[in-house]
Amino acid sequence: MREREWRGKRPGKPGRKPYGTPGGTRRSAGRDARRERRADAQTDVILYGWHTVTAALANPQRRIRRLLATENAMRRLAEENIALKVTPEVVRPGAIDALLTPDAVHQGLLAEADPLPSPSIEDMDPTGIVLVLDQITDPHNVGAILRTAAAFAVAAIVTTARHSPDATGVLAKSASGALELVPIVIVQNLARALAGLKERGFLTVGLDSGAADDLAATELRAPLALVLGAEGKGLRQLTGETCDRLARLDLPGEIKSLNVSNAAALALYIASRATV
Numbered sequence: 527m528r529e530r531e532w533r534g535k536r537p538g539k540p541g542r543k544p545y546g547t548p549g550g551t552r553r554s555a556g557r558d559a560r561r562e563r564r565a566d567a568q569t570d571v572i573l574y575g576w577h578t579v580t581a582a583l584a585n586p587q588r589r590i591r592r593l594l595a596t597e598n599a600m601r602r603l604a605e606e607n608i609a610l611k612v613t614p615e616v617v618r619p620g621a622i623d624a625l626l627t628p629d630a631v632h633q634g635l636l637a638e639a640d641p642l643p644s645p646s647i648e649d650m651d652p653t654g655i656v657l658v659l660d661q662i663t664d665p666h667n668v669g670a671i672l673r674t675a676a677a678f679a680v681a682a683i684v685t686t687a688r689h690s691p692d693a694t695g696v697l698a699k700s701a702s703g704a705l706e707l708v709p710i711v712i713v714q715n716l717a718r719a720l721a722g723l724k725e726r727g728f729l730t731v732g733l734d735s736g737a738a739d740d741l742a743a744t745e746l747r748a749p750l751a752l753v754l755g756a757e758g759k760g761l762r763q764l765t766g767e768t769c770d771r772l773a774r775l776d777l778p779g780e781i782k783s784l785n786v787s788n789a790a791a792l793a794l795y796i797a798s799r800a801t802v
Contacts, residue, residue, distance in 0.1 A: 569641060574630060578635075587642055631699070654749060655680050658685075659690065667785070674791045678798050733789060735760065743776075
């Protein structure tokens with residue numbers, strides 16, 4: 527899923543068409559999506575907002591290629607002694623506004639960067655908790671899940687190359703810096719990824735509102751993989767069948783389902799207490 531916020535022309539490069547437009551700087555959508563998933567691909571990751579950009583500046587693994595900052599942002603960067611990886615381009619707020627959608631809150635900072643490397647299932651240490659996302663496509667939700675994952679010291683998030691938002695734009699802003707803290711493992715086939723996690727000793731538990739067992743009453747252990755499905759659709763059939771077990775979040779009120787990012791927070795709270 528391509529983000530739409532980065533829609534203007536780059537300052538200083540007149541005539542360059544916006545990303546995602548026919549004849550612009552991108553190739554076909556399919557080829558671009560495949561390339562963006564490669565750790566070594568030189569594709570654009572757009573980061574904006576104070577926490578998002580400063581976290582990227584503090585991450586030694588993140589290569590920043592361009593940094594746009596307003597005078598106020600530059601002053602704040604200096605006051606907080608934040609090291610800059612590149613020489614910033616000092617611009618007026620309107621110059622950044624023109625590159626983003628009207629509802630984007632950039633706080634005077636925008637960075638163009640390389641994507642972070644994506645580890646593999648085989649590279650993961652069989653410890654702690656990981657989150658597995660089954661076709662959750664809303665970048666706001668995934669960003670909020672990332673932020674919660676960072677708060678609970680989640681070891682990694684596993685997601686698919688298709689039917690998931692790119693780690694840029696709205697997702698990065700919603701994550702509020704957590705994109706730099708939680709590794710994202712990108713896989714081609716989620717069922718195979720779950721099988722790989724089980725081979726490495728992970729207990730795989732899928733969250734399903736129709737499951738017989740309550741997550742809070744389920745015996746959990748580390749390493750643990752909590753599997754979350756998309757809102758509305760939930761877990762796909764094969765995903766659910768591949769999990770070691772299914773469990774629900776037992777809610778006392780009349781509404782029995784939560785937004786997926788809220789469900790992730792509650793599930794991580796339960797799991798973190800059970801696996802200490």
